[in-house]
Amino acid sequence: MKYKRILLKLSGEALMGNQQYGIDPIRINEYAKQIKEIHESGVEVAIVIGGGNIYRGVQAEASGIDRVQGDYMGMLATVINAMAIQSTLENHGLYTRLMSGIKMEAVCEPFIRRRAVRHLEKGRIVIFGAGIGNPYFTTDSTASLRAIEIEADVVLKGTRVDGVYTADPEKDSTATKIPNLSFEEAIRGGYSVMDTTAFTLCQENNVPIIVFDMNTSGNLLDIVKGKENVGTLIS
Template identity: 70%
Template sequence: MTYQRILLKLSGEALMGQQQYGIDAERLMQYANEIKAVAANGVQVAVVIGGGNIFRGVQAAAFGLDRVQGDYMGMLATVINSMALQSALEKIDVSTRLLSGLTIQQVCEPYIRRRAVRHLEKGRVVIFGAGIGSPYFTTDSAASLRAIEIEADVVLKGTRVDGIYTADPEKDPNAVKFNEISFDEVIEKNLNVMDMTAFTLCKENNLPIIVFDMNTEGNLKRLLGGEPLGTLVNRSGQNER
């Protein structure tokens, strides 16, 4: 495998499948099987999953709710998705641990960096729930921060699009895909990869990001096996491996 330890960032919206909200069981099991396939090849896998299929903190203002309260509601939504992914993985005999940025001791372990690393070293899939436990930070930021803390080799952002384009390929048929691009070029071209806090964390810590299509079966294993899938973002804008 190309990378030894990865942080896989999944969107909550992707869990909806073709539904309007909630969790699609078929999509959930697809993700679980994708993760199992790479973990079986010795890759240490950590996962951060969003909560947009249930609730997003930025929706709070639309409902007239306090933003901080809304963000905490969003964190709880990520815990629900994390529990669902944990159950799906354990159903197919993958050992997991769910660590939370909020204290919910009945269902999650509290996040402790050394404990998370030890779980990874023992071959367990580690799922980070509740973001970083503070409002005003997205799950992208949680993914970047946790990846840096556990010394992951790469952040893999699984989306429904097969990489980074000059424009939204679902809206602009003339959009051109980047195979490799530097952090500076992403900022210069104002491309939407992650929120700026998350992206800056990766840039300052020289942590590469790969954006790829997670919804195509087998893509995660092919990517880690060395196939040039998605778009690589790093300091030089070139594949250095």
């Protein structure tokens, strides 16, 4: 395998499948099968998941809720998703640990870097919930930060499209895929696939990002094997 330890970033919206909100059991089981496939190939897997299928902090101000309060609500939404994916992975026979940026001992461990690394070394899949535990930071930034902390080889950003495009391919039929980007190009071009903080953290710590289509079975395995032209490499 090209990558020994990965950080897989999934959006909350990805769990919706074809639904308008919530968690699609078919989709989450498909993801679990792909994760199990790479884990059984010897790859150490950590996961960060968003909460957009339940609540997004940026919605807060529009609904009259304080932004900080809204961000904490969004963090709790990520814990719900993290618990769902933990349960699904365990149903597939995998050992997991859920760690949270906010203390809630009844459902998950607090995030401690050395403990997270030890879980990975023991073959457990580690799921990080509640972001970094502070408002104004996205789950993309959380993914970059946690990847650096656990010394992951790469951040894999699973989306509904097979990479970064010149425009939104779901809205613009003339959009073309970009196979490779530098961090400077990604930041300067304003590509919305991840936020600037996430790009900058990975750039400063030499952690590449691969944006790929998680909904196509086999893509995740191909990437960790080192197959080229799957998704967009940002490095």
